[in-house]
């Protein structure tokens with residue numbers, strides 16, 4: 468179902484277009500992903516599991532979980548949550564083990580692109596890194612898998628906290644627009660959308676990455692990208708939780724639902740159970756209420772609410788119950804979510820028999836943390852370690868954001884899960900020092916200022932986890948050198 472009226476958002480959906488789903492003619496809008504257009508048409512089963520053929524739906528909405536893979540114009544395994552819908556597209560469900568394309572693709576050859584700094588990821592960290600490197604006279608290429616720039620900012624409709632330098636008081640969506648405008652106007656920066664970096668190769672003249680760009684006819688153009696240094700800002704993916712039927716269509720990542728509702732104005736259902744009361748769970752719950760959904764309850768395994776008081780208070784005002792020391796026991800339904808059972812847990816996280824409650828819902832959102840997306844950085848040979856406070860595996864880096872692989876920098880959620888203002892500052896630091904590695908003169912006074920602001924942002928109780936993560940990372944860095 469599409470949202471027609473929203474208290475703060477107006478959806479720029481663009482032109483109406485027709486496409487085919489398993490031969491049936493449907494309509495969508497040119498600024499929507501194929502996945503959003505299907506959900507708007509009531510289609511929630513997108514693929515099947517490999518072994519047991521169980522139905523699978525949309526989960527992450529940002530190209531990270533592969534539960535939405537379909538055949539598009541004959542090409543299998545297209546992640547339809549990061550592919551825009553277009554006039555005449557033929558979209559089909561595929562067998563779990565997809566066959567190769569039935570038609571031969573034109574061999575478009577492999578071209579080589581050269582730049583000073585390659586930036587992988589066009590979220591707040593990558594966009595700030597690109598701008599900072601370009602301001603130091605570096606030629607920059609920025610690459611993103613999605614068909615829009617902005618990363619997770621695109622779905623953040625709430626006003627940011629933090630410092631005015633990192634645009635506090637503005638909504639994430641507006642910050643994304645401002646950064647995108649600056650990027651487009653900067654003639655030192657080239658942007659490649661719908662482009663995935665898939666490989667890293669040793670090179671005598673710096674670094675060499677492999678990149679594939681999806682073209683509108685669904686063929687791919689492959690590039691070698693030669694750069695003097697690179698900033699990897701590939702973000703994070705949402706964590707999953709183990710319970711019976713956790714794979715039913717209708718169990719979504721909270722960020723995935725936020726993308727559907729806030730970016731595309733599409734409602735995935737009517738009644739939601741939110742699992743997790745960190746800031747993501749609380750903020751997304753409030754945004755779903757704003758969009759017209761009913762939030763039946765928020766459950767939190769810890770004995771206290773994880774996110775900011777102000778966000779929890781907004782939910783309480785709407786009468787949403789927040790059950791602490793509770794978890795989701797199971798979800799039930801045939802081909803989609805038809806309800807869930809929650810249960811109280813003791814201090815050893817064991818279920819307390821007799822405390823089960825049935826929740827009448829058609830959507831279950833998991834807001835149980837994020838894990839850094841280390842796939843690309845791990846290809847470079849940078850030292851990767853498990854740091855629980857950083858959210859999982861991260862590349863060890865110094866306070867210039869350089870990894871143990873000289874010339875390879877990280878920034879944002881990939882370097883440790885924190886928040887967007889921190890991602891922007893880390894992006895600026897990485898942009899500055901990647902330009903320096905590329906032989907540019909940079910103003911290091913700026914770097915000291917960025918470090919100072921990072922310290923301020925991490926000073927409060929909500930910055931504690933990030934602070935500990937960075938201390939551990941820096942200790943490991945020293946041990947490596």
Ligand SMILES: Cc1cc2nc3c(=O)[nH]c(=O)nc-3n(C[C@H](O)[C@H](O)[C@H](O)COP(=O)(O)OP(=O)(O)OC[C@H]3O[C@@H](n4cnc5c(N)ncnc54)[C@H](O)[C@@H]3O)c2cc1C
Nearest residue numbers: 588590591592611612618619664701702879880886887890
């Ligand atoms: C639901 C939710 C709510 C949040 N609320 C807040 C908030 O209120 N305030 C706040 O400050 N922060 C918030 N955050 C956190 C904030 O969004 C993140 O910290 C920030 O977006 C991280 O920025 P990033 O640039 O590191 O990653 P992202 O914004 O995730 O961007 C990464 C980009 O990299 C691209 N990419 C990944 N792999 C590849 C590849 N191989 N090739 C090419 N491109 C690739 C992706 O498509 C993506 O666009 C929230 C996050 C979520 C999920």
Ligand code: FES
Nearest residue numbers: 528532533535548
């Ligand atoms: S990859 Fe499309 S929903 Fe996760």
